[in-house]
Amino acid sequence: MLYVGIDLGTSAVKLLLMDGEGNIKNIVSKEYPLYFPNPGWSEQKPEDWYEQSMAGMKELLDGFDKSQVAGISFGGQMHGLVILDKDDNVIRPALLWNDGRTFEECDYLNNVIGKEKLSEYTANISFTGFTAPKILWIKNKEPENFAKIAKIMLPKDYIAYKLTGVHCTDVSDASGMLIFDVKNRKWSKEMCDICGITEDQLATCYESYEAVGTVLPEIAAELGIPETVKVAAGAGDNAAAAVGTGTVGDGMCNISLGTSGTIFISSKNFGVDKYNALHSFAHADGSYHLMGCMLSAASCNKWWMDEIIGTKDYAAEQKAIDKLGENHVYFLPYLMGERSPHNNPNARGTFIGMTMDTTRADMTQAVLEGVAFALRDSFEVAKSLGIKIERTKICGGGAKSPLWKKMIANILNVKVDVIESEEGPALGGAMLAAVACGEYANVEEVAAKIVKVIDTVEPEAELVAKYEERYNQFKEIYPACKPLYEIIK
Secondary structure (H helix, E strand, O other), X not given: OEEEEEEEXXXXXXXXEEEOOOOEEEEEEEEXXXXXXXXXXXXXXXXXXXXXXXXXXXHXXXXXXXXXXXXXXXXXXXXXXXXXXXXXXXXXXXXXXXXXXXXXXXXXXXXXXXXXXXXXXHOOOOOOOOHHHHHHHHHHHOHHHHXXXXXXXXXXXXXXXXXXXXXXXXXXXXXXXXXXXXXXXXXXXXXXHXXXXXXXXXXXXEOOOOEEEXXXXXXXXXXXXXXXXXXXXXXXXXXXHHHHOOOOOXXXXXXXXXXXXXXXXXXOOOOOOOOOOOEEEEXXXXXXXXXXXXXXXXXXXXXXXXXXXXXXXXXXXXXXXXXXXXXXXXXXXXXXXXXXXXXXXXXXXXXXXXXXXXXXXXHHHHHHHHHHHHHHHHHHHHHHOOOOOOEEEEEOHHHHOHHHHHHHHHHHOOEEEEEOOOOOXXXXXXXXXXXXXXXXXXXXXXXXXXXXXXXXXXXXXXXXXXXXXXXXXXXXXXXXXXXHHHHHO
């Protein structure tokens, strides 16, 4: 049988076709616009997601036996607010995960409602990117739109609705809304009351590997697939990427170098970082995970290459970097503000340490190292909880860079396992679809079957020592700059 994984990303939707043995048969990507109507705002049109997802599925399945398609599932950008009216029409463009307009609402949630209560209700505190403060922003700033809301959804769930007619979500994606009781895997009545919404306005919540329904007859006809094709709930992009990299079960780690950057630690047990510097979410495998998320990761390198030095030849720029652990230039990668562990929407990208002999290669190196140092910030929080991590998987666009993987191995002092497929959320979505269709008994079984480690980047003692000194300098820069960010915002 064949399974479709749909990774609804920030810049494009990636679609992957997998057979029951885990062989990837085809991959298609379709881009759509991103809108920045005001500084710090970030929006997309859900209609664009659906249009490109359908176009992508047609291209993905072209030339294959469509009668063999058994299931579809998702990984998707988290936290985005999609609101529908009583006729299921989109009310306004979606507010995305990297939208920073909700600082007033976050202040209200964290300091008036209080972080302790938020953590008690949801296992997390408020970040500007989360969904609950977005709902409050609509309530406060666009009351006419708030009054029209019949359903509140997340990005990938809008696609699932269009395919099935079912308003659904999954536990991992719901965990990032700040309306979900993570420990008990259900909606929080207290948070619904705080946001001024009812549970009826929220989608039905499923485990990631559960089927929510089958494709609508008109969808089946348009795509040429059977009406029996099951659609599974899927997962938030990071949980789906964790499935796709085999980061399931207890004590496993994955680093994702996508538009955003994450460090993801799976756990059989529910747990909360007492400072709430890391997110505590439900996992797509039926258990839980801790996650540190930085808003700009591979996007920092893209910004530096495309917008500042004006090149698309990323590999050529990295070839000039040959003195690891010796760079005197530092870069704080906070181009969209920052989440873990600083939770500061006013933070900004910052270079420091340049001299007259600083080269273009030094600046490029600083960008790559800055992302790795920022990932270590979250890694240090996990270590403070007594979590011992000796190795990690890696995925995302940035994971294609051998240099970046080497930096991460030595800056974090962990073994970095490279897997055969770095398709992350799209592969994870296809794997969840296979579980939903009964091809595999559970998520751990499908991960053990499909995910294969093909290489390991080992840390080098001398380089680890050099980077330890550099990291100790790096971690002093943000506290020094923080007061300035309040002035120059």
